[in-house]
Amino acid sequence: MISVTAELFALFKALAFIKAHLQPQKVVIYTDCLAALHLIVSPKAQSARHLLYEIQTLLSQLLQENWVLCLQWIPSHVGIRGNEIVDKAARLALTSAAVETLPLQEATCSRVLTVASGKAWDSDLAAELPSSTLGAYRMDSSCHPWAHSTARALDVALTRLRIGHVGLASHLHRLRLAPDPYCQWCRGQEETIAHFLLHCPRFHSMRTELRDHLSILAVRDFTLPVLLGGVGLNNPLRYPVIHLVFLRKSRQLHRI
Numbered sequence: 001m002i003s004v005t006a007e008l009f010a011l012f013k014a015l016a017f018i019k020a021h022l023q024p025q026k027v028v029i030y031t032d033c034l035a036a037l038h039l040i041v042s043p044k045a046q047s048a049r050h051l052l053y054e055i056q057t058l059l060s061q062l063l064q065e066n067w068v069l070c071l072q073w074i075p076s077h078v079g080i081r082g083n084e085i086v087d088k089a090a091r092l093a094l095t096s097a098a099v100e101t102l103p104l105q106e107a108t109c110s111r112v113l114t115v116a117s118g119k120a121w122d123s124d125l126a127a128e129l130p131s132s133t134l135g136a137y138r139m140d141s142s143c144h145p146w147a148h149s150t151a152r153a154l155d156v157a158l159t160r161l162r163i164g165h166v167g168l169a170s171h172l173h174r175l176r177l178a179p180d181p182y183c184q185w186c187r188g189q190e191e192t193i194a195h196f197l198l199h200c201p202r203f204h205s206m207r208t209e210l211r212d213h214l215s216i217l218a219v220r221d222f223t224l225p226v227l228l229g230g231v232g233l234n235n236p237l238r239y240p241v242i243h244l245v246f247l248r249k250s251r252q253l254h255r256i
C-alpha cells in the first residue's frame with residue numbers, strides 16, 4: 001500500500017508542478033500504477049484519503065482553469081526514455097539530505113510498523129530457532145498449522161509436543177522423574193514423542209484414523225515435522241485433526 005501512496009504523492013507533485021509553473025494547456029501524466037488511478041476515481045477509497053482529496057481538489061481547479069488533463073496508465077515503463085531519466089533522478093535523490101517526507105495516514109504508518117516489526121521478529125527467530133527443539137517445526141512467527149484456538153487444552157498439548165516437554169517416559173526419565181524411559185506397552189522401546197505419535201502399536205487404530213483424515217487434506221507424509229509443524233505443506237492447514245483424532249482418542253492427553 002505504501003508504494004501506491006508514493007505513486008499518489010508523485011501524481012500530486014506533478015499536478016502541483018504544472019499548476020505552479022505552466023500555463024493552461026494539454027497535459028498527459030503517465031503512471032504505471034493502475035491502483036493509484038483506480039483510487040483517484042473511486043468514490044469510496046479508504047486509503048490515502050488525504051492525498052486523494054488533495055489530488056482531486058487540484059484536478060478540479062486545473063479543469064476550471066481550462067487545462068486538458070489526461071492521467072494515462074502505462075503497463076510498463078521500461079525502455080521509455082523519459083521514465084528511465086526520471087527513475088535515475090529518483091535514485092540519485094535518495095542520497096540527498098533534503099528528501100521530502102511522504103505524508104502517511106496513521107493507519108498506513110501502523111501497517112508499515114507492523115510489517116517491519118514482524119520482519120525483525122522473524123529475523124531474530126530464524127537465528128535462534130535452529131538451536132531449539134521447536135526449530136524442527138517452526139521457521140517464523142506465522143500461525144501454526146493444526147492450531148485450534150477454541151480448545152486450549154489440546155493446543156497446550158500440541159505445543160508441549162513441539163518443544164519436547166511432555167509427560168512421556170523418555171522425557172520424565174531424563175529429568176529423573178521416572179525409573180526408566182520405556183513405553184509401558186512396548187518392552188525395550190523408549191517412549192519418545194516419535195514412538196508415541198508414529199510407532200506405538202497401542203495407538204494403531206487412532207493413528208490409522210488420523211492418516212485417513214490427513215489423506216483427505218492431501219497430506220501424505222506421516223512425519224513429526226508434518227504432524228507437529230505442517231512443514232512442507234503448501235497451505236498452512238489449520239484443522240484440529242491431530243488434536244481431536246489422535247490426542248483425545250488416545251486418552252493420553254493428561255500425560256502430554
Ligand SMILES: [Zn+2]
Nearest residue numbers: 183185186200
Ligand atoms: Zn509403545
